[in-house]
Amino acid sequence: MKNTIKNIIKPYQDEKGSLIPILQAVQEKTGFISEDAVSAIALELKMSEHEIYGVATFYTQFRYTKPGDHMVKVCLGTACHVRGGEQLLDRTETILNIKPGQTTPDSAFSLERVACMGCCALAPVIVVDNKIYPNVTVPKVEKIISKKE
Amino acid sequence: MDFAEIRKKAIAGWKDLVSSKTPVIYLGAATCGRAAGIEAVAEEIRKISKELSLNIRLVEVGCIGPCYLEPLIYIQKNGYPSVCYGKITPRKIKKLLEDYLINNDPRPDLALGTLGDGQINGIPGLFEHPMLKYQTRLVLRNCGIIDPEQIDHYIARYGYLGIKKALGMSPSEVIDEVKTSGIRGRGGAGFPTWKKWEICHNVQSDDKYLICNADEGDPGAFMNRSLLEGDPHAVLEGLLIGAYAIGANHGYIYIRAEYPLAIKRLEHAISQMKSYNLLGNNILGSDFSFDIKIKKGAGAFVCGEETALIASVMGKRGMPMPRPPFPAISGVWGKPTIINNVETLGTLATIIRRGGEWFAGFGSKFSKGTKTFSLVGKVKRTGLIEIPLGTPLKTIIFDIGGGTSGDKKFKAVQTGGPSGGCIPAELISLPVDYESLMSAYSIMGSGGMIVLDEDTCVVDIASYFLSFIQAESCGKCSPCRIGTKVMLDILEKIKSGKGEMADIDKLISLAKTIKKASLCGLGQTAPNSVLSTLRYFRSEYEAHIIDKSCPALVCKDLIKYTISKEKCAGCGICREKCPAGAITGKKKKAHIINESLCVKCGICYQVCPAKYGAVEKKTGFLT
Ligand SMILES: Cc1cc2nc3c(=O)[nH]c(=O)nc-3n(C[C@H](O)[C@H](O)[C@H](O)COP(=O)(O)O)c2cc1C
Ligand code: SF4
Ligand code: SF4
Ligand code: FES
Ligand code: FES
Numbered sequence: 022m023k024n025t026i027k028n029i030i031k032p033y034q035d036e037k038g039s040l041i042p043i044l045q046a047v048q049e050k051t052g053f054i055s056e057d058a059v060s061a062i063a064l065e066l067k068m069s070e071h072e073i074y075g076v077a078t079f080y081t082q083f084r085y086t087k088p089g090d091h092m093v094k095v096c097l098g099t100a101c102h103v104r105g106g107e108q109l110l111d112r113t114e115t116i117l118n119i120k121p122g123q124t125t126p127d128s129a130f131s132l133e134r135v136a137c138m139g140c141c142a143l144a145p146v147i148v149v150d151n152k153i154y155p156n157v158t159v160p161k162v163e164k165i166i167s168k169k170e
Numbered sequence: 171m172d173f174a175e176i177r178k179k180a181i182a183g184w185k186d187l188v189s190s191k192t193p194v195i196y197l198g199a200a201t202c203g204r205a206a207g208i209e210a211v212a213e214e215i216r217k218i219s220k221e222l223s224l225n226i227r228l229v230e231v232g233c234i235g236p237c238y239l240e241p242l243i244y245i246q247k248n249g250y251p252s253v254c255y256g257k258i259t260p261r262k263i264k265k266l267l268e269d270y271l272i273n274n275d276p277r278p279d280l281a282l283g284t285l286g287d288g289q290i291n292g293i294p295g296l297f298e299h300p301m302l303k304y305q306t307r308l309v310l311r312n313c314g315i316i317d318p319e320q321i322d323h324y325i326a327r328y329g330y331l332g333i334k335k336a337l338g339m340s341p342s343e344v345i346d347e348v349k350t351s352g353i354r355g356r357g358g359a360g361f362p363t364w365k366k367w368e369i370c371h372n373v374q375s376d377d378k379y380l381i382c383n384a385d386e387g388d389p390g391a392f393m394n395r396s397l398l399e400g401d402p403h404a405v406l407e408g409l410l411i412g413a414y415a416i417g418a419n420h421g422y423i424y425i426r427a428e429y430p431l432a433i434k435r436l437e438h439a440i441s442q443m444k445s446y447n448l449l450g451n452n453i454l455g456s457d458f459s460f461d462i463k464i465k466k467g468a469g470a471f472v473c474g475e476e477t478a479l480i481a482s483v484m485g486k487r488g489m490p491m492p493r494p495p496f497p498a499i500s501g502v503w504g505k506p507t508i509i510n511n512v513e514t515l516g517t518l519a520t521i522i523r524r525g526g527e528w529f530a531g532f533g534s535k536f537s538k539g540t541k542t543f544s545l546v547g548k549v550k551r552t553g554l555i556e557i558p559l560g561t562p563l564k565t566i567i568f569d570i571g572g573g574t575s576g577d578k579k580f581k582a583v584q585t586g587g588p589s590g591g592c593i594p595a596e597l598i599s600l601p602v603d604y605e606s607l608m609s610a611y612s613i614m615g616s617g618g619m620i621v622l623d624e625d626t627c628v629v630d631i632a633s634y635f636l637s638f639i640q641a642e643s644c645g646k647c648s649p650c651r652i653g654t655k656v657m658l659d660i661l662e663k664i665k666s667g668k669g670e671m672a673d674i675d676k677l678i679s680l681a682k683t684i685k686k687a688s689l690c691g692l693g694q695t696a697p698n699s700v701l702s703t704l705r706y707f708r709s710e711y712e713a714h715i716i717d718k719s720c721p722a723l724v725c726k727d728l729i730k731y732t733i734s735k736e737k738c739a740g741c742g743i744c745r746e747k748c749p750a751g752a753i754t755g756k757k758k759k760a761h762i763i764n765e766s767l768c769v770k771c772g773i774c775y776q777v778c779p780a781k782y783g784a785v786e787k788k789t790g791f792l793t
Contacts, residue, residue, distance in 0.1 A: 080469050
């Protein structure tokens with residue numbers, strides 16, 4: 022882990038205030054922010070671990086457990102909300118049997134709620150593995166997810 | 171190469187494209203277009219062109235606005251304007267290519283309109299389309315027209331002439347020109363752009379920062395995304411002009427991580443600028459030097475607020491700070507810092523190039539120019555539009571948007587995002603500008619416009635926004651942190667049918683305190699959605715409280731699903747699809763829903779074939 026972190030930090034070495042891009046790069050590379058990663062970052066940046074957690078937990082982007090193989094995000098932005106996003110989330114929760122922020126026991130799926138993917142004109146949308154599905158209806162949720170299983 | 175040569179080469183390249191002998195197909199490839207499936211269409215075109223030995227040039231463009239018609243393509247044949255087609259699928263494309271490219275039939279029955287010089291019999295101009303007809307496109311002038319990854323396309327269409335002109339003026343002259351234009355910040359607060367700039371311009375400092383706010387946290391709004399994806403150089407040129415005016419040498423673009431395509435387009439555009447000496451030292455041979463870095467947001471709505479954004483840029487928790495000091499005097503690393511919205515910056519090049527007076531010719535008395543809006547929600551034609559300020563709501567919702575989807579009754583339009591309010595149907599003639607929206611107890615905000623119909627519950631909308639704000643409150647001030655939670659609890663109580671009339675007064679008094687005692691804009695505007703819906707739709711709150719009913723049939727605890735004995739044909743579709751096993755019935759016999767098993771997912775309501783329409787929602791059964 023130490024070496025991975027060293028390599029990730031290298032391009033940011035001369036730039037002050039780079040903790041957030043570093044955390045983003047770590048998450049991109051390893052899928053989440055592990056305790057080991059935080060210790061290694063702390064060592065490199067000469068910051069306390071508390072400080073790092075303090076910043077990281079302020080932002081919703083960061084995860085601290087390993088995500089599932091597929092990431093399902095249900096949009097609950099305003100446009101999606103008024104066009105039935107809540108029902109899509111209900112349905113997704115039932116199908117996967119998890120709540121937002123959780124991962125299925127077999128590590129196949131993680132579920133998140135997001136506030137707008139910028140695709141509001143085609144609301145409601147859900148996003149699976151970075152692919153946006155437009156104009157989703159409750160019955161369609163099952164089809165989209167079952168394709169991934 | 172100096173800029174004159176660059177420009178000559180760019181114009182030649184552009185002419186070559188628009189008068190290409192080989193047919194050109196432009197693909198609407200912004201995020202919406204991709205979601206709607208443009209990539210599969212492109213794949214199919216490549217395949218067909220091989221099969222039919224057609225030589226075709228494919229060009230990816232941004233979005234021209236009628237997102238509801240995505241995927242959009244434009245086919246340009248030598249000597250003709252390009253023809254725009256909507257809702258193209260891989261299955262439809264082959265026939266279309268055969269008809270038009272081989273048999274010379276442009277299929278007027280499928281065409282939406284023509285774009286560019288010239289006419290084609292039977293096909294109107296695209297800008298005659300009702301969604302585009304009422305628009306004035308200044309900021310969006312290139313969106314959907316040029317390839318955003320080709321700096322030469324931008325340059326061929328007057329790009330970087332604004333900064334060129336600005337560099338021949340003094341910074342104060344630039345600020346004066348912006349003052350004449352009357353442009354006010356497009357990010358929400360509507361503060362005159364020149365005023366902020368002047369303060370910063372007058373501060374002495376070796377380092378100054380100009381930040382482009384591309385956080386676009388307002389859920390339901392995507393104007394900034396579209397502009398960055400469709401014409402990134404317009405925003406970057408604006409950054410150059412702003413930086414020159416205030417004397418900034420460092421630039422940041424703070425952009426939300428949810429916009430990967432926009433980030434990619436910006437990174438690409440920035441590297442192209444460098445190769446043309448439009449960034450770095452001695453830009454275009456002048457004394458002006460400037461660099462731009464991209465900072466990705468990490469998912470915190472409050473970071474759209476200026477002081478929080480500055481903290482985040484410095485790698486800290488995004489907590490707002492009291493002012494003074496104002497960022498224009500002390501911002502990033504204690505240096506003078508100006509933050510401008512994407513759209514504000516995207517307008518500047520045109521203002522400088524064509525003059526402030528020209529720009530001030532658009533719009534209304536105190537709100538000059540044009541503004542983009544994302545027209546979404548329960549409206550027929552959803553998409554991105556740009557209109558002169560002062561355009562009546564009615565024109566936007568009915569003429570441009572085509573009225574509500576499904577021809578339900580229009581109820582209200584929500585503007586200003588979580589800080590804004592709901593404008594009711596009675597005020598449909600209201601002109602859309604900063605003052606008029608304020609007078610109707612909403613705000614312009616960044617440009618989200620969410621149309622609500624009779625099937626939308628305003629108590630639900632208010633609690634939706636409040637729960638958003640509550641989750642996004644940074645927690646620094648107790649009125650915002652705790653007050654919004656208490657308000658939200660009351661709204662939840664009302665939504666579940668347990669509200670009392672006294673709750674309304676409690677909401678109002680909490681709202682007043684939160685507005686007064688919060689530090690930043692998030693808290694100060696947090697109660698607006700509740701206050702505006704209470705003002706215009708009090709009776710709907712009362713229905714929830716007194717009659718225990720949700721007239722719009724939304725609030726789960728107050729509705730139930732039933733199957734009409736008369737209408738049910740016993741097709742069994744709902745029984746098959748019900749995830750709770752709550753529906754029973756024999757084939758061709760009326761089905762029934764077991765209320766105690768029903769989880770109110772609404773699936774049966776959606777899957778019951780329209781010709782039967784047998785599943786019904788009911789409310790008002792609790793009293
Ligand atoms: C909670 C909160 C969120 C905001 N979010 C944004 C945003 O996403 N984009 C934006 O441009 N301005 C946002 N603003 C307004 C900015 O703080 C700032 O006023 C604006 O970027 C200034 O640019 P302008 O003068 O060009 O409008 C937000 C303000 C608050 C209080
Ligand atoms: S008003 Fe709310 S979001 Fe703003 S500083 Fe206070 S607690 Fe934070
Ligand atoms: S609303 Fe959902 S759970 Fe209830 S009967 Fe219909 S399909 Fe079944
Ligand atoms: S509200 Fe869902 S994509 Fe914007
Ligand atoms: S059509 Fe894509 S953003 Fe509108």
